[in-house]
Amino acid sequence: MQPIQLFDLASRQASWLSVRQQVVSTNIANANTPKYMAKDVTPFNAVLDSTPVRMARTNPGHMTDSSQLSDEVDVVKAKLDQEIGVQESGNSVGIVEEMSKTGEIKRQYELNAALVKSFHRMMLMTLKK
Amino acid sequence: MDPLAASMKISGSGLETQSTRLRIVSENIANARSTGDTPGADPYRRKTITFGSELDKATGGTLATVKKFGVDRSKYTEEYDPGNPAADEKGIVKMPNVNMLVEMADMREANRSYEANLQTIKQTRELIAATLDLLKASQ
Amino acid sequence: MINAINAVSALGMTRGIGDVSLDAAQQALSPQQATGGLATGMTFGEVLGNMTTEAITNLKGAEAASFAGIKGEISTREVVDAVMQGEQSLQTAIALRDKVVTAFLDITRMQI
Numbered sequence: 001m002q003p004i005q006l007f008d009l010a011s012r013q014a015s016w017l018s019v020r021q022q023v024v025s026t027n028i029a030n031a032n033t034p035k036y037m038a039k040d041v042t043p044f045n046a047v048l049d050s051t052p053v054r055m056a057r058t059n060p061g062h063m064t065d066s067s068q069l070s071d072e073v074d075v076v077k078a079k080l081d082q083e084i085g086v087q088e089s090g091n092s093v094g095i096v097e098e099m100s101k102t103g104e105i106k107r108q109y110e111l112n113a114a115l116v117k118s119f120h121r122m123m124l125m126t127l128k129k
Numbered sequence: 130m131d132p133l134a135a136s137m138k139i140s141g142s143g144l145e146t147q148s149t150r151l152r153i154v155s156e157n158i159a160n161a162r163s164t165g166d167t168p169g170a171d172p173y174r175r176k177t178i179t180f181g182s183e184l185d186k187a188t189g190g191t192l193a194t195v196k197k198f199g200v201d202r203s204k205y206t207e208e209y210d211p212g213n214p215a216a217d218e219k220g221i222v223k224m225p226n227v228n229m230l231v232e233m234a235d236m237r238e239a240n241r242s243y244e245a246n247l248q249t250i251k252q253t254r255e256l257i258a259a260t261l262d263l264l265k266a267s268q
Numbered sequence: 269m270i271n272a273i274n275a276v277s278a279l280g281m282t283r284g285i286g287d288v289s290l291d292a293a294q295q296a297l298s299p300q301q302a303t304g305g306l307a308t309g310m311t312f313g314e315v316l317g318n319m320t321t322e323a324i325t326n327l328k329g330a331e332a333a334s335f336a337g338i339k340g341e342i343s344t345r346e347v348v349d350a351v352m353q354g355e356q357s358l359q360t361a362i363a364l365r366d367k368v369v370t371a372f373l374d375i376t377r378m379q380i
Contacts, residue, residue: 007349014260014345021253022132022139022190028245029143029193032150032238033180095245102252113259120263120352127363131343260345263352 009048010116016044017109023075024101027093035090038098039075133260135188136253142192143246146180149195150239153178154232161227169217173225175201201226316364323354323361330354 020041030036086092153176163173181196203226211220310318330350337347 007353011345011349015343018132018136018256018343018345021256022136025136025139025143025249025253026191028242028249029139029146030180030182030191031143031242031245032146033182033193036182095241099245099248102249106252106255109256110259113263116352117263120356123356124359127359131340133344134340257344260348263348 006119007116010112013044013112014109016041016047017105017112021105024098024105027098028095031091031093031095033091036093038093041075130188133253133257135190137250138185138188139190139192140246140250140253142194144243146193146195147239147243147246150178151236154236154239157227158229158232161225161229163225164213164215164222166214168215170215172205172223175225175227177201319361319364323357326354326357
């Protein structure tokens with residue numbers, strides 16, 4: 001397995017994680033907005049399964065754009081937090097739940113970045129004299 | 130639009146709305162004993178705040194906003210205080226419809242939400258820093 | 269890119285049919301190979317040419333990504349990814365160039 005596939009997978013996970021971070025930020029900011037229902041994203045495994053083939057780059061100016069991933073990543077209504085459920089105002093955001101999601105996101109993103117950093121360094125090392 | 134940049138803006142809007150909320154709460158608390166000037170006059174009426182959400186076209190994010198400020202239409206409480214300038218002929222003074230317990234609880238909630246938004250901004254900043262750190266990997 | 273080097277090694281030339289499926293599978297997964305089915309290897313000149321083209325392509329991609337990143341059109345991570353990829357292919361091309369130049373100088377110094 002060439003590390004090129006690792007970089008690819010890591011990029012996609014990083015994209016997914018940043019979309020999730022945005023969704024969680026939105027939930028937290030709107031924790032007191034009436035009728036706002038908490039949202040979450042489709043799990044990463046589901047995203048991976050749905051698009052096995054990566055777009056080939058045929059043009060030097062052509063880059064992957066995050067909108068490609070945003071099409072695959074659906075923002076869905078989050079599962080109801082058992083302790084809070086839907087409050088009187090129609091709001092279903094549980095701050096504790098959202099904060100633990102941010103912890104998860106941070107852990108996954110830092111692992112992702114650390115792996116990419118190491119593999120990049122290793123690849124460059126093999127090419128040195 | 131970069132989701133991480135959008136997150137910063139969204140959490141920022143959360144901070145703004147929560148601090149506006151705290152401002153209203155402190156107004157209520159400060160005026161909890163503010164009566165009228167003339168006999169039989171109405172005292173301070175408790176203020177309320179309603180939040181909304183708004184789609185931001187530039188980033189595509191759902192920002193938190195303050196939809197409107199309002200007043201609490203519940204009844205004033207009454208106290209017997211004949212010496213007060215606002216006392217009517219029976220000596221009854223109308224006091225603001227501010228309940229300290231409710232306001233304190235609201236303040237605690239607002240603080241908690243503010244902290245949560247702040248933590249989220251810090252984390253988003255850290256994620257961006259980790260990304261830029263990748264470029265410092267070599268040499 | 270590394271697949272191309274493998275394909276051109278002496279061992280690769282002689283492996284022939286037995287390794288077609290493995291190489292074809294690797295090439296199907298690697299987006300850098302523009303044409304499939306080159307399991308039996310290309311000439312060294314072609315590999316060199318491909319590698320240089322790829323390095324230039326990746327560098328151009330990195331530059332385009334940087335422009336878009338500065339204008340705020342794409343996300344930070346994508347810019348970083350493009351730049352890292354440019355760095356990797358540039359290093360590969362440089363390493364190969366150094367080896368080729370050294371080999372060439374060795375050859376010129378050979379006694380006839």
